[in-house]
Structure formats: C-alpha cells, structure tokens
Amino acid sequence: MPYTVKLRITMFERAATLAGFASDYALAHAMGVNRSTIGRVRSGNLQPGAAFIAGALVALAPMTFGDLFEVGTGRRLAAQPAVPAKREGHSHVDHDKTDRTTDRSTGLCGGGVAGRTCCRLV
Known part of the structure; x- marks a missing residue:
C-alpha cells in the first residue's frame, strides 16, 4: 500500500511563528x-512533496x-480532501501557468522546480 504524508x-504554524517568520x-x-x-499543503x-518537506x-x-509531518498508509489521511486533477493525464498539478512537456518514455512531467519532475501520468 502506498504511504501518504x-x-x-x-x-x-507554531514552529514558523517561533522561528520569526512574520x-x-x-x-x-x-x-x-x-x-x-x-x-x-496547509489546506490539504x-x-x-520532497522540496516542501526538505524546505x-x-x-x-x-x-x-515527526514534529511537522505524519505518515499514514493506504487511504488518504482523515480530513485530507482529494486533489482534483486539473490537467488531463496528470495525477496532480503543481505547475505555474506555463505549459509543460511530458517525457512519454518515463511518463514523468518536467514541470517541477529547476527541471525536476513533479508528477506522473495516470
């Protein structure tokens, strides 16, 4: 079963406030x-993703x-709504407004930060 974060x-929010981010x-x-x-991410x-977690x-x-995230198995964690697909063929979208190309050999989209992949074709 896949894991969810x-x-x-x-x-x-508490950590951000204590760290001084206004x-x-x-x-x-x-x-x-x-x-x-x-x-x-805050709204569910x-x-x-990896960049958000690392950042x-x-x-x-x-x-x-463990302080900032929880990991669950199988179904989505409670109170986390489904992410609607906004582009045909993508499982999710985290792009800016520019069009992105997809590498058909790997099924990965090139829409991530600094050319990293951000989603896989469904």
Whole structure:
C-alpha cells in the first residue's frame, strides 16, 4: 500500500511563528517554495512533496520530520480532501501557468522546480 504524508498544521504554524517568520511569503522564501504551495499543503489540497518537506526541515530547524509531518498508509489521511486533477493525464498539478512537456518514455512531467519532475501520468 502506498504511504501518504500530511502536514501537522498546528505544529507547523507554531514552529514558523517561533522561528520569526512574520508571513507566509517570508516562510516560503526560506523554504524555497512558492507561497501558494504553503497554502495548498496547509489546506490539504496538496500533499507535501520532497522540496516542501526538505524546505520545512531546513527553515524550521531544529524541528524534525515527526514534529511537522505524519505518515499514514493506504487511504488518504482523515480530513485530507482529494486533489482534483486539473490537467488531463496528470495525477496532480503543481505547475505555474506555463505549459509543460511530458517525457512519454518515463511518463514523468518536467514541470517541477529547476527541471525536476513533479508528477506522473495516470
């Protein structure tokens, strides 16, 4: 069964406040992600990816993975709504407004940060 990762919202917000981040913009900058990504993860519309998790651990040190995230198995964790597919053929979308190409040999999209893949074709 696949594993899912969910943000511990209260702990994340507390850690950000204690670290001195006055806004989501400042926190996003320190994490190396877009401000909107923080909002989508916080609302449950997006599962935190590797860049979000790594950025949170760096920006909110000495917090640990277990402090900020929880891991579940199988079905989505409670209170986490399904992420609607916004582009045909993609399991999720975390792109900016520019069109992205897909490598048909691997099924991976090239829409991630700095050319890293961000989603797999369904």
